[in-house]
Structure formats: structure tokens, C-alpha cells
Amino acid sequence: MTAAQVVVHPDRSILAAAVAARLVTTLADAQSRHGEVHVVLTGGSMGTASLEALVASPAVAAVAWELVHLWWGDERFVERASADRNAEQARRAGLGRLHELGLPEGNVHELPALDDGLDLEPAAQRYAEELARVAQESATSDEDGLSLGRPGSDGLPAFDVVMLGVGPDAHVASLFPGHASLDVADRTVVAEPDSPKPPPARLSLSLRALCTADEVWLLVAGEDKADAVATALGGTDVVEAPAAGVTGRRRTLWLLDEEAASRLV
Numbered sequence: 001m002t003a004a005q006v007v008v009h010p011d012r013s014i015l016a017a018a019v020a021a022r023l024v025t026t027l028a029d030a031q032s033r034h035g036e037v038h039v040v041l042t043g044g045s046m047g048t049a050s051l052e053a054l055v056a057s058p059a060v061a062a063v064a065w066e067l068v069h070l071w072w073g074d075e076r077f078v079e080r081a082s083a084d085r086n087a088e089q090a091r092r093a094g095l096g097r098l099h100e101l102g103l104p105e106g107n108v109h110e111l112p113a114l115d116d117g118l119d120l121e122p123a124a125q126r127y128a129e130e131l132a133r134v135a136q137e138s139a140t141s142d143e144d145g146l147s148l149g150r151p152g153s154d155g156l157p158a159f160d161v162v163m164l165g166v167g168p169d170a171h172v173a174s175l176f177p178g179h180a181s182l183d184v185a186d187r188t189v190v191a192e193p194d195s196p197k198p199p200p201a202r203l204s205l206s207l208r209a210l211c212t213a214d215e216v217w218l219l220v221a222g223e224d225k226a227d228a229v230a231t232a233l234g235g236t237d238v239v240e241a242p243a244a245g246v247t248g249r250r251r252t253l254w255l256l257d258e259e260a261a262s263r264l265v
């Protein structure tokens with residue numbers, strides 16, 4: 001477990017630009033060490049704003065997008081084309097630009113949607129299988145004995161960066177305060193049938209899965225999140241503030257705007 005580091009930016013648009021710049025640098029750096037990289041995206045206000053800033057930045061072309069895999073930390077279990085879906089919001093934020101730069105369609109790993117014809121639990125299982133399949137492939141050597149990427153652990157690819165938004169109730173991904181999904185330690189993907197924030201049916205990476213990343217970045221802007229930030233960083237229990245329980249193996253970064261940081265002491 002790593003101690004949290006806090007970086008505060010003046011406002012949400014500078015925060016989004018700073019996240020985009022940090023992502024480009026972190027991925028280019030990671031690629032110089034091990035080629036293939038795995039990033040977990042977040043939905044929500046800051047996830048979308050950061051993606052918009054990323055695709056608008058000339059520096060985005062510094063990443064070898066053909067070697068990037070994108071995952072989602074959580075998803076709303078609604079129809080694929082619904083504007084409620086984090087993946088659809090990412091498409092609307094300009095994900096297509098990354099495909100123009102070489103990101104293969106097959107490297108964008110969306111969580112299952114309602115119209116895939118699965119119930120919630122089997123849908124969670126299907127994403128767990130997708131994670132395990134790609135983890136296995138990444139660890140496999142080609143004919144020259146070179147592996148494409150790094151071996152992951154426990155059915156997961158080696159996540160370089162996990163990005164997470166934080167709700168006003170201190171939820172992350174679709175892990176909500178007091179919910180049973182927080183206790184799941186034996187699965188990488190959990191089903192949440194009763195989210196207090198609509199829509200109710202959701203899928204989420206488990207807390208254990210999120211914490212396998214090299215770097216976890218919590219992206220938070222706005223005065224309405226100030227209490228959640230202060231509570232999570234103040235040492236509150238994970239059951240009360242799920243955001244308090246997510247840490248990266250090498251780094252845990254809280255990237256805030258001044259409003260979100262306003263109640264930190």
C-alpha cells in the first residue's frame with residue numbers, strides 16, 4: 001500500500017489538461033520500459049473532461065496507441081448506445097481520435113451491456129474472463145521469445161494506471177458506501193444491482209482488482225466533492241468512504257481542483 005499524494009490544480013479545466021498531460025507522459029514512459037500498457041478509464045465528469053483534454057492535445061500522438069489497452073473501472077448496465085454508459089460518454093468525448101492514432105478496436109474493452117442478453121452476474125463473469133484472457137495473452141511470448149507485455153496477477157493484466165472519479169458519497173467506480181460489493185475479495189469484477197445513484201444496475205472492478213495497478217489516480221473537481229475528499233483522505237474506513245481504500249502499488253495520486261481540496265486540513 002502506498003501513501004496518498006495530493007496535487008491541487010486551480011480549476012477543473014486545468015485539472016483535466018494536467019491529467020491528460022500526465023497520462024501521455026506516464027504511458028510514453030511505461031512504453032519505453034515494457035511496450036504494451038493497460039489503462040483503466042473512469043466515467044463521470046472528470047473522466048470525460050480528461051479524455052476530451054487528452055484527444056485535443058497535440059502530445060497525444062507521443063503515445064504508441066497500437067500498444068495500449070483500455071478498460072473501464074465500472075459501467076452502467078444499460079443498453080450499449082445509452083448516454084448513461086461510461087463507454088458511450090467516452091465515444092462522445094472523442095475516443096475515435098485514439099483509433100485514428102492506431103488504437104485497435106479490439107483493445108478497447110467495454111463492460112457488457114444490457115442488450116448483450118446476459119443477466120448482471122453472468123455479465124460480471126464475462127468481463128472477468130475477458131480480463132483473464134488478455135492477461136494470459138500479454139504474458140505470452142511471440143516466436144522470438146519476446147512477450148507483448150508484462151505478466152499480470154490473479155486473472156488481471158498488469159494495469160499501469162487506474163483512473164477513478166469520486167462521488168459526493170466517496171464512492172469510486174461502482175463501489176458504494178456500505179455495499180456488499182466492497183467485501184468481495186475472490187472476484188475481479190462485481191455486480192451491483194442496487195446502486196444508490198441511478199441507473200441502479202452496474203458492473204464494477206472489485207476493490208482488490210483496482211488496487212493491483214501500478215498507479216491509482218483519483219480525479220476530483222468541485223465543491224460538492226470537498227467533504228468526500230476530506231473524509232477519504234482523513235483516514236475514514238473504506239466501508240464508509242470506498243475512495244479511502246483504493247491504492248496503487250507504486251503510487252496513489254489524488255488530483256484535485258481547489259474547490260475539491262477546500263476542506264483538506
Ligand SMILES: O=C1O[C@H](COP(=O)(O)O)[C@@H](O)[C@H](O)[C@H]1O
Pocket residue numbers: 042043044045046047074075076086164165166167168172173174197
Ligand atoms: O456513477 C459514477 O460516478 C463516478 C463519479 O462521477 P461524477 O460525475 O460525480 O464525477 C464515476 O467515477 C463512475 O465511473 C460513475 O459510474
